[in-house]
Amino acid sequence: MNVTFACPRCGRSSAVELKTNDASLRCPHCQLEIEQPAGAFENGQLERCLVCPSNDLFVRKDFPQRVGVAIVVTGFAISCVTWNFYLTKLTFAVLFATAIIDFVLFAIVGESLTCYRCGAQYRGLEGLKNRQGFDLEIHERYRQEAARLAQRPAGAAKG
Secondary structure, X not given: OEXXXXXXXXXXXXXEEOOOOOOEXXXXXXXXXXXXXXXXXXXXXXXXXXXXXXXXXXXXXXXXXXXXXXXXXXXXXXXXXXXXXXXXXXXXXXXXXXXXXXXXXXXHOOEEEEEOOOOOEEEOOOOHHHOOOOOHHHHHHHHHHHHHHHHOOOOOOXX
């Protein structure tokens, strides 16, 4: 399994290979050793994040969103130019080709498991079909929590 995460100590992004029987995760930059939480793996399935030990994980397509948006915007821009020159058939051909490219990429790209809290991504896992997709309510809960923690004064007690 491949794990991509931001180190809690140094904040740098890291991608490491990890086996299910490894006891810890190590940041290659600052050498921080993150112990595997109890119950992280159950029946060979990842149930808890290995970085922050949240149990709120979701499945998503393992494809850069910016690339997907760039493909759609490029197709739209080209179709606007062809529409401006009254090339109706070419306009619809460009839009159709953009949709086909998007569909093919959706079909061939794999999936990854992502943590709502810290954003750690887990690739190369089996059994992701039975997992939940993105839930905006859970995402918003963690986003609000992070905003509250960022507003808290540095010397304030945790509570």
